[in-house]
Amino acid sequence: xxxxxxxxxxxxxxxxxxxxxxxDGAERLAxxxxxxxxLADALVREAESLGRYPQPRRRILEAAERAxxxxxxxxxxxxxxxxxxxxxxxxxxxxxxxxxxxxxxxVSELASMSEAYLADAYAMExxxxxxxxxxxxxxxxxxxxxRDLIWTLAQLTRAAVTTTSVEEVAA
Numbered sequence: 001x002x003x004x005x006x007x008x009x010x011x012x013x014x015x016x017x018x019x020x021x022x023x024d025g026a027e028r029l030a031x032x033x034x035x036x037x038x039l040a041d042a043l044v045r046e047a048e049s050l051g052r053y054p055q056p057r058r059r060i061l062e063a064a065e066r067a068x069x070x071x072x073x074x075x076x077x078x079x080x081x082x083x084x085x086x087x088x089x090x091x092x093x094x095x096x097x098x099x100x101x102x103x104x105x106x107v108s109e110l111a112s113m114s115e116a117y118l119a120d121a122y123a124m125e126x127x128x129x130x131x132x133x134x135x136x137x138x139x140x141x142x143x144x145x146x147r148d149l150i151w152t153l154a155q156l157t158r159a160a161v162t163t164t165s166v167e168e169v170a171a
Contacts, residue, residue: 026083034088036071040064046102056156110146
Protein backbone atom coordinates (compact mmCIF):
# COMPACT_ATOMS: atom_id res chain seq x y z
CA UNK A 1 0.00 0.00 0.00
CA UNK A 2 1.14 3.51 -0.66
CA UNK A 3 1.62 6.02 2.08
CA UNK A 4 -1.61 7.84 1.22
CA UNK A 5 -3.65 4.66 1.36
CA UNK A 6 -2.42 3.88 4.88
CA UNK A 7 -3.52 7.23 6.25
CA UNK A 8 -7.06 7.06 4.92
CA UNK A 9 -9.63 4.61 6.28
CA UNK A 10 -10.86 1.91 3.93
CA UNK A 11 -14.32 3.41 3.63
CA UNK A 12 -12.96 6.77 2.44
CA UNK A 13 -10.90 5.01 -0.22
CA UNK A 14 -14.04 3.16 -1.30
CA UNK A 15 -16.10 6.37 -1.45
CA UNK A 16 -13.43 8.15 -3.48
CA UNK A 17 -13.23 5.20 -5.87
CA UNK A 18 -17.02 5.12 -6.34
CA UNK A 19 -17.50 8.88 -6.57
CA UNK A 20 -18.25 10.18 -10.05
CA UNK A 21 -15.47 11.93 -11.86
CA UNK A 22 -15.55 15.69 -12.12
CA UNK A 23 -17.73 16.83 -14.97
CA ASP A 24 -15.77 18.49 -17.75
CA GLY A 25 -17.91 21.45 -18.76
CA ALA A 26 -16.43 21.86 -22.24
CA GLU A 27 -16.80 18.16 -23.01
CA ARG A 28 -20.47 18.19 -22.00
CA LEU A 29 -21.10 21.36 -24.00
CA ALA A 30 -19.53 19.74 -27.06
CA UNK A 31 -21.83 16.74 -26.58
CA UNK A 32 -24.88 19.06 -26.30
CA UNK A 33 -23.79 20.98 -29.39
CA UNK A 34 -23.52 17.80 -31.46
CA UNK A 35 -26.94 16.62 -30.22
CA UNK A 36 -28.59 19.93 -31.17
CA UNK A 37 -27.02 19.92 -34.63
CA UNK A 38 -28.17 16.33 -35.22
CA LEU A 39 -31.68 17.20 -34.00
CA ALA A 40 -31.93 20.24 -36.28
CA ASP A 41 -30.81 18.17 -39.29
CA ALA A 42 -33.26 15.38 -38.46
CA LEU A 43 -36.17 17.81 -38.08
CA VAL A 44 -35.39 19.43 -41.43
CA ARG A 45 -35.31 15.98 -43.08
CA GLU A 46 -38.63 15.04 -41.49
CA ALA A 47 -40.22 18.36 -42.49
CA GLU A 48 -39.28 17.70 -46.11
CA SER A 49 -41.44 14.58 -46.10
CA LEU A 50 -44.51 16.57 -45.00
CA GLY A 51 -45.20 18.39 -48.24
CA ARG A 52 -48.93 17.69 -48.03
CA TYR A 53 -49.22 19.35 -44.63
CA PRO A 54 -47.90 22.93 -44.84
CA GLN A 55 -48.83 24.09 -41.32
CA PRO A 56 -47.18 21.19 -39.41
CA ARG A 57 -44.23 21.39 -41.81
CA ARG A 58 -43.76 25.07 -40.99
CA ARG A 59 -43.88 24.39 -37.24
CA ILE A 60 -41.33 21.59 -37.55
CA LEU A 61 -39.02 23.84 -39.56
CA GLU A 62 -39.38 26.48 -36.83
CA ALA A 63 -38.39 23.87 -34.23
CA ALA A 64 -35.36 22.98 -36.37
CA GLU A 65 -34.41 26.66 -36.50
CA ARG A 66 -34.67 26.95 -32.70
CA ALA A 67 -32.45 23.86 -32.35
CA UNK A 68 -29.91 25.50 -34.66
CA UNK A 69 -29.99 28.67 -32.54
CA UNK A 70 -29.43 26.62 -29.39
CA UNK A 71 -26.47 24.93 -31.09
CA UNK A 72 -25.03 28.34 -31.96
CA UNK A 73 -25.40 29.52 -28.36
CA UNK A 74 -23.57 26.42 -27.19
CA UNK A 75 -20.89 26.97 -29.83
CA UNK A 76 -20.45 30.52 -28.59
CA UNK A 77 -20.09 29.28 -24.99
CA UNK A 78 -17.53 26.72 -26.16
CA UNK A 79 -15.57 29.44 -27.95
CA UNK A 80 -15.58 31.53 -24.76
CA UNK A 81 -14.13 28.62 -22.78
CA UNK A 82 -11.41 28.16 -25.40
CA UNK A 83 -12.62 24.84 -26.80
CA UNK A 84 -13.52 24.21 -30.40
CA UNK A 85 -16.86 22.71 -31.32
CA UNK A 86 -16.76 19.99 -33.92
CA UNK A 87 -19.60 19.35 -36.30
CA UNK A 88 -21.11 15.87 -35.98
CA UNK A 89 -20.98 13.54 -38.92
CA UNK A 90 -24.11 13.68 -41.05
CA UNK A 91 -26.51 10.83 -40.42
CA UNK A 92 -28.55 9.13 -43.06
CA UNK A 93 -31.53 7.58 -41.36
CA UNK A 94 -34.45 5.74 -42.87
CA UNK A 95 -37.45 8.03 -42.93
CA UNK A 96 -41.00 6.89 -42.52
CA UNK A 97 -43.34 7.89 -45.36
CA UNK A 98 -45.28 10.37 -43.22
CA UNK A 99 -42.41 11.46 -41.04
CA UNK A 100 -44.20 10.36 -37.88
CA UNK A 101 -41.57 7.91 -36.73
CA UNK A 102 -38.89 10.56 -37.06
CA UNK A 103 -41.04 13.12 -35.28
CA UNK A 104 -41.67 10.72 -32.42
CA UNK A 105 -37.93 10.14 -32.22
CA UNK A 106 -37.48 13.92 -32.16
CA VAL A 107 -39.86 14.17 -29.20
CA SER A 108 -37.89 11.49 -27.38
CA GLU A 109 -34.59 13.16 -28.24
CA LEU A 110 -35.83 16.54 -26.98
CA ALA A 111 -36.96 14.94 -23.72
CA SER A 112 -33.58 13.32 -23.10
CA MET A 113 -31.72 16.48 -24.10
CA SER A 114 -33.85 18.58 -21.76
CA GLU A 115 -33.13 16.23 -18.86
CA ALA A 116 -29.42 16.18 -19.70
CA TYR A 117 -29.32 20.00 -19.78
CA LEU A 118 -30.85 20.18 -16.33
CA ALA A 119 -28.64 17.45 -14.85
CA ASP A 120 -25.51 19.10 -16.24
CA ALA A 121 -26.66 22.51 -14.99
CA TYR A 122 -26.94 21.15 -11.47
CA ALA A 123 -23.58 19.41 -11.75
CA MET A 124 -21.83 22.56 -13.00
CA GLU A 125 -23.56 24.96 -10.62
CA UNK A 126 -20.64 25.43 -8.26
CA UNK A 127 -17.67 25.40 -10.63
CA UNK A 128 -19.21 27.07 -13.71
CA UNK A 129 -22.23 29.20 -12.72
CA UNK A 130 -22.41 30.93 -16.12
CA UNK A 131 -22.56 27.61 -17.96
CA UNK A 132 -25.13 26.32 -15.48
CA UNK A 133 -27.38 29.30 -16.19
CA UNK A 134 -27.01 28.71 -19.94
CA UNK A 135 -27.90 25.04 -19.52
CA UNK A 136 -30.98 25.87 -17.43
CA UNK A 137 -32.16 28.20 -20.19
CA UNK A 138 -31.53 25.52 -22.80
CA UNK A 139 -33.49 23.07 -20.64
CA UNK A 140 -36.51 25.38 -20.65
CA UNK A 141 -36.29 25.94 -24.41
CA UNK A 142 -35.92 22.23 -25.19
CA UNK A 143 -38.90 21.40 -22.95
CA UNK A 144 -41.01 24.03 -24.74
CA UNK A 145 -39.95 22.66 -28.13
CA UNK A 146 -40.88 19.17 -26.98
CA ARG A 147 -44.38 20.36 -26.04
CA ASP A 148 -44.74 22.14 -29.39
CA LEU A 149 -43.57 19.09 -31.29
CA ILE A 150 -46.03 16.86 -29.42
CA TRP A 151 -48.84 19.28 -30.27
CA THR A 152 -47.76 19.40 -33.92
CA LEU A 153 -47.61 15.61 -34.08
CA ALA A 154 -51.13 15.41 -32.63
CA GLN A 155 -52.41 17.94 -35.18
CA LEU A 156 -50.65 16.08 -37.97
CA THR A 157 -52.21 12.80 -36.89
CA ARG A 158 -55.66 14.38 -36.82
CA ALA A 159 -55.12 15.97 -40.26
CA ALA A 160 -53.95 12.65 -41.70
CA VAL A 161 -56.98 10.81 -40.32
CA THR A 162 -59.33 13.47 -41.69
CA THR A 163 -57.59 13.48 -45.07
CA THR A 164 -57.61 9.71 -45.30
CA SER A 165 -61.29 9.40 -44.49
CA VAL A 166 -62.24 12.11 -47.03
CA GLU A 167 -60.15 10.34 -49.67
CA GLU A 168 -61.78 7.03 -48.81
CA VAL A 169 -65.24 8.55 -49.14
CA ALA A 170 -64.33 10.09 -52.51
CA ALA A 171 -63.07 6.74 -53.76
